[in-house]
Amino acid sequence: MRPDRSGAPGTRTPRPERTPYSREATGLLDQIAERALDDDYYVVRPGRYSRSRGLNTAATALVLTLFTLMVTITAVQYYQDRPSRSETREALLADIQQGQAQQSDLQLQVAALEAEVASLRGDLQRTPAEVADDVAVGASEVRGDGLRITIDPADGVALGDGELRALVNELWIGGAEAIAINGQRWGALTSLRAAGGAITINFTSIGGPYVFSVIGDRDAIRERLETSGEDGYWERRENQDELTYDVLDADDQVLPAAPGHRTTITRATPAPAEEGTS
Known part of the structure; x- marks a missing residue:
């Protein structure tokens, strides 16, 4: 018998009596300890949960395999379709460039038509006499039939301004x-x-060959050149090998307008009558 260290030798210390709640408390603690982890933990816990863990692992591997297969198929298809997509892109770019070029051409046509419409409106607002004046002084572009006269001097032959006038x-x-x-x-x-040794017209120097573009009644103009002796003068120069002289019919000629500073028209207006005069 061991001596009782807390009391007198040879005596036992009585144990405390258990309360009715001691086993119930112990059972509650065991339940808390058993349920301390989440249920998902037992899916991978060895033992009786090993079967569930195996099934879960196989399903995950299957999903990963299917996903990898789908990605691989998509990548292969993409690289197979890449040349056709490149051709489609180039064709699309070519269509865009062609459309832009057509748009630029249409814009130029629209601008030209607007200018023509504005010119026609201006003509409608002017009297026939004003239009005829503009043509006579060279203030507007003209189109029509007539003659083209070419005088081409030989080398070393100079023409005088008086001859051309x-x-x-x-x-x-x-x-x-x-x-x-x-x-x-x-x-x-x-x-x-x-x-300066050159012929100047509208402050612009010109040289041979001299081309006269003429709009008018060609028969009447030819007759005047013949009867005035002008044709004879140039033909004699041609026979002397000094130049070549050609008079040809020309259809649908377009003559530009003269510079603005050479087309100023000054019109006279009648002075107001003084009072007392009739």
Whole structure:
């Protein structure tokens, strides 16, 4: 018998009696300890849950395999379709560029038509006399049939401004409605003169060959050149091998307008009558 360290030798200390709630408390603690973990823990817990864990692992592997297979198929199909997609993209870009070019052309056509409409409206607002004045002084572009006269001097042969002015005067007398020399329209204030060894018209130097574009009654103009001796003069120069002289019919010629500073028209107006005069 062991001595009782807390009391007198040879005596036992009585144990405390258990209360009725001791076993119930112990059972509650065991229940709490058993349910301390979430139920999902027991899915992978070895033992009786190992079967559920195996099923879950197999399902996960199957899903991953199917997902990998789908990704692989999509990637292969994408790379197979890549050339066709590139061709489609290039074709689409070509269509866009063609559409843009067509749009630019249409915009230019619209601008030209708007300018033409504005010009026609301006013509409608002017009287026939004003339109005729503009044509006579070279203030507007004209189109029509007539003659094209070409004078091409030989090397070393220079033409005088007086010779060319004489031809212009005969063309006006013969009924020419519009004249242009090397693309320079003859306006109301246009002068033709020699300057620095060259012929100048509208402050622009021109050289041979000299091309006269004439709009008007071609038969009447030809008759005037013949009867005035102008044709004979240039033909004699041609026979002397100094130049070539050609007079040809020309249809649907377009002559540009003369520069604005050479087309100023000054119209006279009657002075008001003084009082007391009749």
